[in-house]
Amino acid sequence: MTTNLHDIPPLYVASQEFLQNPYPFYETLRSIHPVYKGSLLKYHGWFITGYEEVVAVLKDTRFQSRFPLPEASKKYEQLKNIQSGMMLFKNQQDHKRLRLLVSQAFTRKTVERCRPFIQETVNDLLKQVYDNKKMDVVSDFAFPLASLVIAKILGVPEEDRYQFKEWTAAFIQTIDFTRSRKTLANGTEITRKVLIYFKELIEKRREEPQDDLISRLIQEEQQGDKLSYDELLAACILLMIAGHETTVNLISNSILSLLQNPEQLKKLRSQPHLIETAVEEFLRFESPAQLIARTASENIAVGETTIQKGEQVYLLLGAANRDSKKFMNAHMLDITRSPNPHLAFGYGVHFCLGSSLARTEAQIAIQALVQNTTNLQLSSSNLHYRQLIGFRSLAELPVTFD
Numbered sequence: 001m002t003t004n005l006h007d008i009p010p011l012y013v014a015s016q017e018f019l020q021n022p023y024p025f026y027e028t029l030r031s032i033h034p035v036y037k038g039s040l041l042k043y044h045g046w047f048i049t050g051y052e053e054v055v056a057v058l059k060d061t062r063f064q065s066r067f068p069l070p071e072a073s074k075k076y077e078q079l080k081n082i083q084s085g086m087m088l089f090k091n092q093q094d095h096k097r098l099r100l101l102v103s104q105a106f107t108r109k110t111v112e113r114c115r116p117f118i119q120e121t122v123n124d125l126l127k128q129v130y131d132n133k134k135m136d137v138v139s140d141f142a143f144p145l146a147s148l149v150i151a152k153i154l155g156v157p158e159e160d161r162y163q164f165k166e167w168t169a170a171f172i173q174t175i176d177f178t179r180s181r182k183t184l185a186n187g188t189e190i191t192r193k194v195l196i197y198f199k200e201l202i203e204k205r206r207e208e209p210q211d212d213l214i215s216r217l218i219q220e221e222q223q224g225d226k227l228s229y230d231e232l233l234a235a236c237i238l239l240m241i242a243g244h245e246t247t248v249n250l251i252s253n254s255i256l257s258l259l260q261n262p263e264q265l266k267k268l269r270s271q272p273h274l275i276e277t278a279v280e281e282f283l284r285f286e287s288p289a290q291l292i293a294r295t296a297s298e299n300i301a302v303g304e305t306t307i308q309k310g311e312q313v314y315l316l317l318g319a320a321n322r323d324s325k326k327f328m329n330a331h332m333l334d335i336t337r338s339p340n341p342h343l344a345f346g347y348g349v350h351f352c353l354g355s356s357l358a359r360t361e362a363q364i365a366i367q368a369l370v371q372n373t374t375n376l377q378l379s380s381s382n383l384h385y386r387q388l389i390g391f392r393s394l395a396e397l398p399v400t401f402d
C-alpha cells in the first residue's frame with residue numbers, strides 16, 4: 001500500500017481489494033493524520049482513524065447524529081421519515097426518551113432470560129447441517145439465529161422472518177455511505193412494504209397484546225406523549241435491522257478469523273472458558289460496524305484540529321480498533337487479550353443498545369460450532385464482502401467439518 005493518499009483512486013474504498021482488507025488503507029490514512037480532512041467516495045469531511053480522537057468525538061455531544069438522508073431528498077420522503085424517527089438519528093431529549101422506552105428489553109438481565117432460547121436455536125440449526133458436514137455460516141447459521149432471536153423479542157411471527165432478509169439488506173444499503181440513487185429508490189420501495197407489514201402487525205397486537213416488545217411499545221404509544229405512532233414504526237424497523245445485520249457479521253467474521261488463525265482456534269477448543277475474551281477480540285479485530293458519522297453543531301477542537309460548525313465527521317471504528325498507540329500488536333488476533341477497550345459498539349450516548357444480546361448470541365453460537373465440530377475448514381478461497389463501507393459483512397462463508 002502506498003503512503004500517499006493522492007495515489008489511491010477515489011473509488012478505492014468501494015473496491016473488492018479494499019473490502020477484502022481495509023486495514024492497510026486505514027494505516028495510510030492514520031499515518032498522514034489521525035484526523036484527516038478529505039473526500040472518500042463522494043463525501044467530504046473529516047475521517048478519524050486514531051483511537052483517542054474517535055473517543056473524543058463520540059464523548060462530545062456537540063457532535064450530533066448525522067442527518068439520515070440529504071435534507072433535499074423529496075423523492076425518498078417515506079424512507080427519510082422513517083429514518084428520522086429512529087433513535088440512532090436523534091439528539092438530546094428526543095434521543096433519551098426513545099432510548100429509555102426500549103432499553104429495558106435489552107439489559108443484561110433481560111438478555112440472560114433469552115439464553116435458553118438462543119442455546120436451543122443454535123443447537124437446532126447445527127443439527128440441521130450436521131449430517132451434510134458442510135454449511136454456509138452466513139445463511140445456514142448466523143442469519144437464521146439472529147433473525148429468530150430478534151423476531152422472538154420483537155414479537156414477529158417466526159414464519160414471517162424470511163422476508164426480512166431482503167428488507168434488512170435493502171435498508172442497510174440506504175444507511176451505508178456507498179448508497180446510490182438506485183439503492184435509495186429500492187430502499188424507499190422496500191420501506192412501503194415494511195410499513196404495511198408492521199402497521200398490520202401493530203394492529204393485531206393492539207387487539208391482542210402478547211408478551212413481546214411490540215405490545216409493550218404499543219402501550220407506551222397509547223399513553224400519550226411518550227412515543228408517536230411514526231416513532232413506534234421506526235423503532236420496530238431499527239431493531240429489526242440492528243438485530244439482523246451486525247450480529248450476523250460478528251458471528252461470521254469471528255469464524256473466519258479463527259479459520260485464518262488456526263492456533264487461536266486450537267486454543268479456544270482446548271480452553272472453552274476463553275469464549276468471553278475471544279468474542280471481545282473478534283469485535284475489535286474485525287469490527288462488524290466499521291464507520292459511523294456525526295455533524296459538528298459548533299466549531300470544536302479535536303486535539304490540535306478545529307472542526308467547523310456543520311462539517312461531517314466520519315469515525316472509522318475498524319481503524320481505531322487497530323490503532324497501535326492503544327493496542328499492542330494491533331494487527332494480531334489474540335483471544336486472551338485483556339483489557340480490550342474496543343469501540344466496536346461505539347461509545348457515549350449512542351453506545352449500542354443491543355451489545356449484551358449480540359455478545360450472548362455470538363458467545364453461544366461460536367462456542368457451539370467450535371466445540372461440536374472437528375476439522376473445521378474453509379471450503380472456498382474466494383470470499384466476497386458485501387459492498388458496504390460502514391459494515392464488515394461477508395456475503396457467504398462456506399465451511400466443511402467432521
Ligand code: HEM
Nearest residue numbers: 087088242243246247250289292345346350352353354358
Ligand atoms: C455485533 C453486533 C452489533 C454491533 C457491532 C453493533 C454496533 C453498534 C454501533 C457502533 C452503534 C452506535 C452507532 C452510532 O453511535 O452512530 C450501535 C447502536 C445501536 N445498536 Fe447496535 N450493534 C450490534 C448489535 C445490535 C443488536 C443485536 C441490536 C438490537 C436488536 C442493536 C441495536 C442498536 C440500537 C438500537 C442502536 C442505537 C442506539 C442509540 O442511538 O442510542 N445493535 N450499534
